[in-house]
Amino acid sequence: MGSLIKSGGVSGAILSRIATNDQHGENSEYFDGWKAYDKDPFHLSRNPHGIIQMGLAENQLCLDLIKDWIKENPKASVCTPEGVYQFSDIANFQDYHGLKEFRQAIANFMGKARGGRVTFDPERIVMSGGATGANETIMFCLADPGDVFLVPSPYYAAFDRDLRWRTGVEIVPVHCSSSNNFKLTVEAVEWAYKKAVQSNKNVKGLLFTNPSNPLGTILDKDTLKNLVRFVTRNNIHLVVDEIYAATVFAGENFASVAEVVKDLDSSEVNVDLIHIVYSLSKDMGLPGFRVGIVYSYNDSVVSCARKMSSFGLVSSQTQFMLASMLSDDSFVDNFLMESSKRLGIRHGVFTLGLKKADINCLISTAGLFVWMDLRHLLRVRNSFESEIELWHIIIDKVKLNVSPGSSFQCTEPGWFRVCFANMDDDTLHVALRRIQDFVSKNSNKTAEKASDNDKLIQNNNAKKQKWKQSNLRLSFRRLYEDGLSSPGIMSPHSPLLRT
Amino acid sequence: MKQLSTKVTSNGHGQDSSYFLGWEEYEKNPYDEIKNPNGMIQMGLAENQLCFDLIESWLAKNPDAASLKRKGQSIFKELALFQDYHGMPEFKKAMAEFMEEIRGNRVTFDPKKIVLAAGSTSANENLMFCLAEPGDAFLLPTPYYPGFDRDLKWRTVAEIVPIHCSSSNGFQITESARQQAYQQAHKLGLKVKGVLVTNPSNPLGTALTRRELTLLVDFITSKNIHLISDEIYSGTMFGFEQFISVMDVLKDKKLENTEVSKRVHVVYSLSKDLGLPGFRVGAIYSNDDMIVSAATKMSSFGLVSSQTQYLLSALLSDKKFTSQYLEENQKRLKSRQKRLVSGLESAGITCLRSNAGLFCWVDMRHLLDTNTFEAELDLWKKIVYNVKLNISPGSSCHCTEPGWFRVCFANMSEDTLDLALKRLKTFVESTDCGRMISRSSHERLKSLRKKTVSNWVFRVSWSDRVPDER
Numbered sequence: 019m020g021s022l023i024k025s026g027g028v029s030g031a032i033l034s035r036i037a038t039n040d041q042h043g044e045n046s047e048y049f050d051g052w053k054a055y056d057k058d059p060f061h062l063s064r065n066p067h068g069i070i071q072m073g074l075a076e077n078q079l080c081l082d083l084i085k086d087w088i089k090e091n092p093k094a095s096v097c098t099p100e101g102v103y104q105f106s107d108i109a110n111f112q113d114y115h116g117l118k119e120f121r122q123a124i125a126n127f128m129g130k131a132r133g134g135r136v137t138f139d140p141e142r143i144v145m146s147g148g149a150t151g152a153n154e155t156i157m158f159c160l161a162d163p164g165d166v167f168l169v170p171s172p173y174y175a176a177f178d179r180d181l182r183w184r185t186g187v188e189i190v191p192v193h194c195s196s197s198n199n200f201k202l203t204v205e206a207v208e209w210a211y212k213k214a215v216q217s218n219k220n221v222k223g224l225l226f227t228n229p230s231n232p233l234g235t236i237l238d239k240d241t242l243k244n245l246v247r248f249v250t251r252n253n254i255h256l257v258v259d260e261i262y263a264a265t266v267f268a269g270e271n272f273a274s275v276a277e278v279v280k281d282l283d284s285s286e287v288n289v290d291l292i293h294i295v296y297s298l299s300k301d302m303g304l305p306g307f308r309v310g311i312v313y314s315y316n317d318s319v320v321s322c323a324r325k326m327s328s329f330g331l332v333s334s335q336t337q338f339m340l341a342s343m344l345s346d347d348s349f350v351d352n353f354l355m356e357s358s359k360r361l362g363i364r365h366g367v368f369t370l371g372l373k374k375a376d377i378n379c380l381i382s383t384a385g386l387f388v389w390m391d392l393r394h395l396l397r398v399r400n401s402f403e404s405e406i407e408l409w410h411i412i413i414d415k416v417k418l419n420v421s422p423g424s425s426f427q428c429t430e431p432g433w434f435r436v437c438f439a440n441m442d443d444d445t446l447h448v449a450l451r452r453i454q455d456f457v458s459k460n461s462n463k464t465a466e467k468a469s470d471n472d473k474l475i476q477n478n479n480a481k482k483q484k485w486k487q488s489n490l491r492l493s494f495r496r497l498y499e500d501g502l503s504s505p506g507i508m509s510p511h512s513p514l515l516r517t
Numbered sequence: 518m519k520q521l522s523t524k525v526t527s528n529g530h531g532q533d534s535s536y537f538l539g540w541e542e543y544e545k546n547p548y549d550e551i552k553n554p555n556g557m558i559q560m561g562l563a564e565n566q567l568c569f570d571l572i573e574s575w576l577a578k579n580p581d582a583a584s585l586k587r588k589g590q591s592i593f594k595e596l597a598l599f600q601d602y603h604g605m606p607e608f609k610k611a612m613a614e615f616m617e618e619i620r621g622n623r624v625t626f627d628p629k630k631i632v633l634a635a636g637s638t639s640a641n642e643n644l645m646f647c648l649a650e651p652g653d654a655f656l657l658p659t660p661y662y663p664g665f666d667r668d669l670k671w672r673t674v675a676e677i678v679p680i681h682c683s684s685s686n687g688f689q690i691t692e693s694a695r696q697q698a699y700q701q702a703h704k705l706g707l708k709v710k711g712v713l714v715t716n717p718s719n720p721l722g723t724a725l726t727r728r729e730l731t732l733l734v735d736f737i738t739s740k741n742i743h744l745i746s747d748e749i750y751s752g753t754m755f756g757f758e759q760f761i762s763v764m765d766v767l768k769d770k771k772l773e774n775t776e777v778s779k780r781v782h783v784v785y786s787l788s789k790d791l792g793l794p795g796f797r798v799g800a801i802y803s804n805d806d807m808i809v810s811a812a813t814k815m816s817s818f819g820l821v822s823s824q825t826q827y828l829l830s831a832l833l834s835d836k837k838f839t840s841q842y843l844e845e846n847q848k849r850l851k852s853r854q855k856r857l858v859s860g861l862e863s864a865g866i867t868c869l870r871s872n873a874g875l876f877c878w879v880d881m882r883h884l885l886d887t888n889t890f891e892a893e894l895d896l897w898k899k900i901v902y903n904v905k906l907n908i909s910p911g912s913s914c915h916c917t918e919p920g921w922f923r924v925c926f927a928n929m930s931e932d933t934l935d936l937a938l939k940r941l942k943t944f945v946e947s948t949d950c951g952r953m954i955s956r957s958s959h960e961r962l963k964s965l966r967k968k969t970v971s972n973w974v975f976r977v978s979w980s981d982r983v984p985d986e987r
Contacts, residue, residue, distance in 0.1 A: 081598075095583065097582070105569065108795055109572075110795055147817075162523055306824070307822050308635075325667070326524075331635060331636070335822065
């Protein structure tokens with residue numbers, strides 16, 4: 019999209035290309051779903067037929083723990099009678115190094131979120147405006163306009179904005195496919211790298227989210243090691259966005275790139291190339307507080323990112339509170355354990371419910387969402403048009419906001435990211451019920467009869483008021499009785515991916 | 518292959534300037550009344566520490582806001598999850614009304630045209646990203662805030678072309694200086710996208726007159742470019758006059774809702790007026806919907822923490838508090854400025870007459886060995902290392918005349934200010950120049966005062982003069 023010329027002729031007043039192009043990516047379907055939700059948001063009592071938000075990767079499961087801690091620790095706020103004696107010092111504090119206690123607390127939390135297998139140096143902790151700010155900042159530090167970063171797809175939709183919009187950096191996707199469960203392989207990265215270099219692109223690095231958004235999977239340690247070796251061999255950067263590090267609820271331990279840096283011999287890893295992006299938005303469910311972190315093993319990058327942090331410092335009021343909260347070891351230990359447990363239960367309930375509707379998801383052990391396989395529901399197999407059509411049906415008729423795979427640059431139509439941690443149990447039941455109803459009405463129809471589909475979905479809507487509790491509730495209760503509430507245990511009912 | 522970006526390897530962040538080096542020196546040896554009485558006194562940081570007690574007593578009376586509650590109910594969860602880049606509506610409404618109050622309620626601000634940012638640092642950068650392509654230029658009157666080199670140019674790759682102002686007319690912006698800057702930009706092959714002024718000015722501490730603002734609006738109208746008015750110090754006006762905003766001028770000229778008004782943008786922040794730089798609250802105000810839209814998306818990179826938005830929306834919605842605060846803030850700033858000015862006078866040092874800001878623009882030209890920037894830097898080093906005062910040399914603010922320094926007065930206690938003045942006086946008297954001055958100080962001050970008064974008369978009675986070159 020070209021820039022719009024303002025009336026008045028003379029070129030001086032035209033806005034920048036950045037302001038007028040759509041590189042911010044907000045015209046994508048990803049945001050359309052949110053807009054539809056905003057117009058008709060579900061509420062259990064006030065708007066029970068509204069759209070249920072399943073497109074927002076929020077973690078609402080443990081906010082009660084944080085709320086209780088804040089209540090019990092009034093000194094952590096500079097505004098309460100107990101804490102106001104600190105008000106002027108904190109309100110005045112704008113040093114871009116950040117409060118020392120804050121950095122120490124963050125380093126402490128990051129280490130614990132990784133099971134204590136690594137420690138982080140508070141001196142390398144640099145603030146940013148959420149992970150959004152952190153990712154943009156790291157791009158500004160590592161790449162010039164026109165440079166390329168390889169990013170495995172499917173990837174977080176807003177990377178198009180965060181990595182590219184104002185930086186001028188290009189993303190070249192490394193496409194992953196369902197044939198191997200969307201696993202990122204060194205071979206795929208190598209192939210994409212060679213291809214980019216052959217097309218005269220200046221590849222500056224590789225960036226990926228681990229645990230993955232939207233897949234919810236974690237990268238195995240061996241592959242991570244090999245990727246670190248790969249970037250070192252080719253002298254390109256590795257940025258790992260570990261924003262979901264503490265959302266692991268089952269399976270193997272999460273291996274942070276920090277662990278790999280520690281384990282590998284210095285001949286195998288050039289630490290100047292390794293950078294981590296972090297945030298408290300997902301692990302703690304505090305996106306409103308805008309806590310983003312850039313952590314780099316490269317001193318020049320730390321120094322530069324720190325200067326750039328002036329553009330997105332964490333409010334000192336927030337730094338102060340979190341410094342106190344995250345240095346409370348017993349709180350942090352309990353929080354991490356409880357969070358993992360609740361996510362595991364939620365994931366189990368949801369995937370079991372989906373299985374009842376013959377819907378499978380990619381096996382995942384982390385994240386706040388599942389990667390749902392609806393390829394069999396596409397009107398025309400392998401068609402993105404059909405994916406968007408199906409997506410509109412899900413929003414408009416089933417009344418769920420989910421995110422179509424194409425908005426994540428997935429190359430295979432029919433996959434959807436569906437969030438499960440941003441609502442209460444009752445809402446989750448309603449969502450599952452709606453999905454089950456939709457699928458059961460749909461299952462007898464052939465793919466070509468699209469118009470008949472529509473009629474059925476309309477009928478289905480009319481019956482929604484009578485959602486029966488019995489089947490689903492029983493399963494839910496059984497899950498608890500079966501001991502699925504223990505943390506770290508892979509649900510025995512997790513559906514295998516249909517290949 | 519070059520490993521890092523050019524932004525890392527260049528020094529576009531501007532932090533090698535003396536402005537920032539002085540801060541570093543202060544960090545190594547900071548003054549403390551009890552613990553380090555011989556340490557360096559920080560006079561290079563434009564903070565407003567004079568009115569925290571007012572905010573603290575408000576907090577004591579407003580426990581709901583203080584503890585993340587609304588009508589006694591915890592809204593913690595709501596705040597924890599609130600990341601809408603449109604910002605909290607009640608916060609933007611409160612900001613708009615606060616900005617109106619500062620301008621005597623003569624103009625209105627529509628909350629929907631406010632875009633929040635993480636401090637005016639972020640607001641200014643976002644606005645640049647919206648208005649300028651890499652290589653485009655903005656004209657800025659000198660001297661200007663040293664941080665602009667970073668905020669406006671570093672990551673945006675925009676350029677600043679100075680509009681040179683001089684002491685001959687109290688550093689006012691003249692027609693010829695403006696035109697010269699515009700032509701200079703063209704000579705350098707740069708496309709001029711607009712003018713940016715800080716009003717009241719940092720580092721001068723003076724507010725632009727209605728006349729100056731009118732001429733600026735005329736200028737940008739004729740050139741079809743933008744005008745950014747950074748009004749971050751609008752609430753620090755303590756002189757006899759009211760603060761005149763560029764919005765006042767648009768209203769007076771009946772330019773509201775015109776194409777021109779879409780090219781006039783205001784930047785604001787709570788860092789100076791309320792003394793809350795740590796909370797990172799900045800804002801862009803624009804009449805151009807496309808800019809509001811683009812800047813709103815960009816604000817994702819630096820949103821204001823929701824707990825801070827909530828606290829401040831409660832604070833600023835309390836009209837009784839805001840009117841008392843603004844009045845008291847003014848009073849205290851005025852008294853503090855007077856203290857600095859008279860203390861300097863007794864050391865034979867004058868300042869540009871100021872009516873706003875948290876600092877004075879101090880004339881130390883007579884203390885220079887030679888009329889050069891090298892001499893200014895030498896003097897600065899003596900003041901930093903020997904006198905142990907961190908003040909900001911004019912060269913770091915791109916001043917074209919050596920010998921001017923910005924000295925802050927609102928970021929310390931009265932006692933500390935007195936001590937700083939004592940040290941300075943001792944230093945001045947120890948220099949040759951100082952000795953000369955103290956001998957003829959009476960005569961000199963008399964003539965200086967006359968000159969100062971006539972400068973002052975010059976500024977306010979502008980409208981009576983023939984509108985030619987100032």
